[in-house]
Amino acid sequence: MPKITDITLQRSGPAAREIYSALRHRIMLAELMPGTAISEVQLSEQLGVSRTPVREVFRRLADEGLLRIVPQVGTFVAPIQLRAVYDSQFVRETLECRTIVLATANMNVRAADELQDLLTLQKRAIRDNDLERFFDADDRMHTYLIGLGGYPAIWDLIQGVKAQLDRVRYLSLESGDWLNRIFEQHEVIAARVIEADAAGAEAAMREHLQSVFLTIERLAVNKPELFEGHLGQQSSAKSTP
Amino acid sequence: MPKITDITLQRSGPAAREIYSALRHRIMLAELMPGTAISEVQLSEQLGVSRTPVREVFRRLADEGLLRIVPQVGTFVAPIQLRAVYDSQFVRETLECRTIVLATANMNVRAADELQDLLTLQKRAIRDNDLERFFDADDRMHTYLIGLGGYPAIWDLIQGVKAQLDRVRYLSLESGDWLNRIFEQHEVIAARVIEADAAGAEAAMREHLQSVFLTIERLAVNKPELFEGHLGQQSSAKSTP
DNA sequence: ACTTGCTTACTAGTATACAAGAAGAGATGA
DNA sequence: TCATCTCTTCTTGTATACTAGTAAGCAAGT
Numbered sequence: 001m002p003k004i005t006d007i008t009l010q011r012s013g014p015a016a017r018e019i020y021s022a023l024r025h026r027i028m029l030a031e032l033m034p035g036t037a038i039s040e041v042q043l044s045e046q047l048g049v050s051r052t053p054v055r056e057v058f059r060r061l062a063d064e065g066l067l068r069i070v071p072q073v074g075t076f077v078a079p080i081q082l083r084a085v086y087d088s089q090f091v092r093e094t095l096e097c098r099t100i101v102l103a104t105a106n107m108n109v110r111a112a113d114e115l116q117d118l119l120t121l122q123k124r125a126i127r128d129n130d131l132e133r134f135f136d137a138d139d140r141m142h143t144y145l146i147g148l149g150g151y152p153a154i155w156d157l158i159q160g161v162k163a164q165l166d167r168v169r170y171l172s173l174e175s176g177d178w179l180n181r182i183f184e185q186h187e188v189i190a191a192r193v194i195e196a197d198a199a200g201a202e203a204a205m206r207e208h209l210q211s212v213f214l215t216i217e218r219l220a221v222n223k224p225e226l227f228e229g230h231l232g233q234q235s236s237a238k239s240t241p
Numbered sequence: 242m243p244k245i246t247d248i249t250l251q252r253s254g255p256a257a258r259e260i261y262s263a264l265r266h267r268i269m270l271a272e273l274m275p276g277t278a279i280s281e282v283q284l285s286e287q288l289g290v291s292r293t294p295v296r297e298v299f300r301r302l303a304d305e306g307l308l309r310i311v312p313q314v315g316t317f318v319a320p321i322q323l324r325a326v327y328d329s330q331f332v333r334e335t336l337e338c339r340t341i342v343l344a345t346a347n348m349n350v351r352a353a354d355e356l357q358d359l360l361t362l363q364k365r366a367i368r369d370n371d372l373e374r375f376f377d378a379d380d381r382m383h384t385y386l387i388g389l390g391g392y393p394a395i396w397d398l399i400q401g402v403k404a405q406l407d408r409v410r411y412l413s414l415e416s417g418d419w420l421n422r423i424f425e426q427h428e429v430i431a432a433r434v435i436e437a438d439a440a441g442a443e444a445a446m447r448e449h450l451q452s453v454f455l456t457i458e459r460l461a462v463n464k465p466e467l468f469e470g471h472l473g474q475q476s477s478a479k480s481t482p
Numbered sequence: 483a484c485t486t487g488c489t490t491a492c493t494a495g496t497a498t499a500c501a502a503g504a505a506g507a508g509a510t511g512a
Numbered sequence: 513t514c515a516t517c518t519c520t521t522c523t524t525g526t527a528t529a530c531t532a533g534t535a536a537g538c539a540a541g542t
Contacts, residue, residue, distance in 0.1 A: 040494075091336065094336055151328055312525070313505095
């Protein structure tokens with residue numbers, strides 16, 4: 001006769017985790033625009049759970065700067081603060097430019113193959129014009145390079161600050177042209193790392209990150225309504241559809 | 242006849258925030274040792290509130306890596322992972338060495354006065370042998386230098402990763418000797434920044450942060466029982482006193 | 483027509499109740 | 513004496529009820 005502990009295979013699963021991923025995804029892809037009001041009750045009913053797990057998710061997203069909780073008033077998708085975007089860029093550039101120097105020191109054949117594979121993934125995503133898949137492969141390449149530098153956990157930290165950057169990236173709807181340019185930069189970075197050219201790799205990485213940042217800055221000028229203080233008056237706030 | 246809203250002067254205040262600060266403080270100062278079990282019910286009764294706010298605090302501290310929540314088993318003060326300490330050191334050194342270069346470019350008379358004042362605070366804390374006050378003044382100096390670099394928000398990020406470092410610092414019970422050495426390093430850093438010597442300031446900062454790290458590494462060797470995987474079996478776990 | 487005051491509907495914060503699982507104590511059997 | 517099973521008691525996860533505060537809508541008075 002099996003012990004009770006043996007049956008614990010089909011766990012109901014942490015509902016909160018699912019909700020977190022889903023909601024975060026919707027915010028990142030701007031399916032939920034900045035300023036949009038989100039009700040705990042409404043969302044919990046929509047998902048068929050109670051307020052408690054939804055509430056925990058709200059708290060976490062608020063800590064990440066993606067939601068803004070106003071006591072006794074409501075919860076809103078946070079506006080994109082240009083200040084935070086600049087800070088994110090600074091942190092990311094500083095850390096990645098340092099780690100890639102370390103990465104060149106740990107170079108080997110297997111790593112070269114891995115980088116080649118990641119480049120191939122990106123090329124295919126561009127061919128299929130699949131923005132989300134390209135960003136995913138992009139992330140994986142940066143992740144791998146950071147791990148190669150010897151501090152894989154740094155990526156989690158970058159992931160956190162990168163959230164504000166990525167929100168704008170998705171909004172900017174970068175065209176195939178830009179994707180190709182990003183891909184070419186990735187190729188240069190990979191080449192420099194593979195040939196263990198520390199200074200060259202660092203320069204290539206810095207140029208790459210800064211050029212991505214420029215497209216973001218451009219959007220900030222073209223669509224200023226998405227940024228800064230478009231909260232406080234939630235005049236244009238709409239409920240979740 | 243007064244409105245109902247007029248009587249609402251004595252607000253109870255956000256209980257969760259208070260609990261967060263208090264509990265975090267107790268963990269940081271190692272009043273609660275790694276591995277210690279903390280019960281939601283027990284703490285909520287002790288504080289005279291319900292489980293809900295306590296639960297939110299637990300979640301946040303778990304996200305920061307200070308608590309470890311094991312479903313259906315318990316919540317424990319997280320062990321200090323040497324890996325995380327190394328990562329923290331790397332991030333902090335990388336970011337602060339970059340920001341201090343920027344700080345030298347923004348130097349002015351008022352900033353020099355401020356740095357002098359902060360050094361005075363530290364000297365007095367050492368004289369009074371007040372470790373906590375010294376660490377506080379220490380933090381304020383680093384905060385100011387980062388702000389002077391033009392990215393004040395970066396400090397919040399460093400604060401987050403620094404948590405793991407500070408836990409060890411408090412545990413190491415640095416003596417007056419060490420405090421004096423740290424103070425001297427601060428003096429050198431301030432001097433280099435004031436005379437706008439970017440390279441010198443960066444070097445001084447790097448040496449400073451690495452020397453602090455060395456004392457931490459030393460403790461990790463001397464008291465290995467506080468580190469790594471001392472959870473899972475909470476054999477030595479005690480309840481909150 | 484406009485202002486003032488109150489009612490109402492909605493919000494997040496908190497408290498409490500219930501459910502599910504894990505671990506240890508103790509009984510029961512060999 | 514030792515192993516095994518069961519039950520009690522703990523834990524966190526979830527659901528629901530209640531409190532307090534905000535803001536907008538409505539109605540009465542000017």
